[in-house]
Amino acid sequence: MNYMSFNMLERNPGCELDLGWLNNVRINLNATNQKAKQISSSVNLKNEFRAAWLLKAVTCIDLTTLGGDDTYGNVARLCHKACRPIADDLLEKLGFSYEENSPLRTAAICVYPSRVEDARKTLEKLGYYEKINIASVATGFPSGQMPLKTRLEEIRFAVEKGANEIDIVIDRSLVLTGKWELLYQEIQQMKEACGPNAHMKAILATGELGTLDNVYKASLIAMMAGSDFIKTSTGKESVNATLQFGIVMSRAIKEYHEKMGYKVGLKPAGGIRTSQDALTWLTLVKKMLGDDWLNPDLFRFGASGLLGDIECNLYEYVTGKKAKPYEFTMG
């Protein structure tokens, strides 16, 4: 497959488990809170700069639907939206259009394994199959509380149906009981089940890991086991993508890059709903990881409800009027 994304990036192969690396981890909660405040208060983009950053944010979205009531119909609608994420007339007012080779589309569609085929068929029909990634959650999402054999089979099923990105969930109990070696082995097997082509994002479910030290350690283990991305949350925990988690995970990504030489991506997910949230996350990535990470190969938003707010904001920018609540509803 020749997906637009990931073409230039050397993938993280993982490395041998190094438990000594984990022993030195100490996260300072006050300093992390302070950093989060600093980042939030430094976001002050206006007018065309704000609009440009919001368009950038759109290209980093994994447009997500993970509902028990998902059907072919709503997945197909989401795929249409992924291909043309901003309303045509609004885009025209911003001075752009969906001409051939327009780069404006979301990075991926993210669905349950049973809906991967719906996404693949729709994207094929629209001529976007190799332009928009198909991400499938797997491994007993969201809890991860299933036998390993079943979790691995789920990955293989999603890949067979056409997913080229797999968002696995880790078994949080292994973190909470300090079974790092087992966690490493499980994630390695998951990576193997993804096969050579599908990229793996490891969802840490940070809101359920107890401490920031655990978030850092789980990030390191996921990267040592070969994850292409580490992702904060499923969107189903009671605490999802906080800036504090983003800061801690970014530090782990940076340290891994410095030590091993591989760039691992970051995907905050869960509760990211507003344009201001999107700009804050982009600022965090710029400050913590640098410009190299500000593209869909290394940064994604997992979001079901962000795109609509970005459209409203862009509408307000070009017209000077507030959008009516029903005007931009999807995504």
Ligand SMILES: O=C[C@H](O)COP(=O)(O)O
């Ligand atoms: O992986 C993506 C998340 O499930 C999205 O969460 P959200 O519905 O809160 O945006």
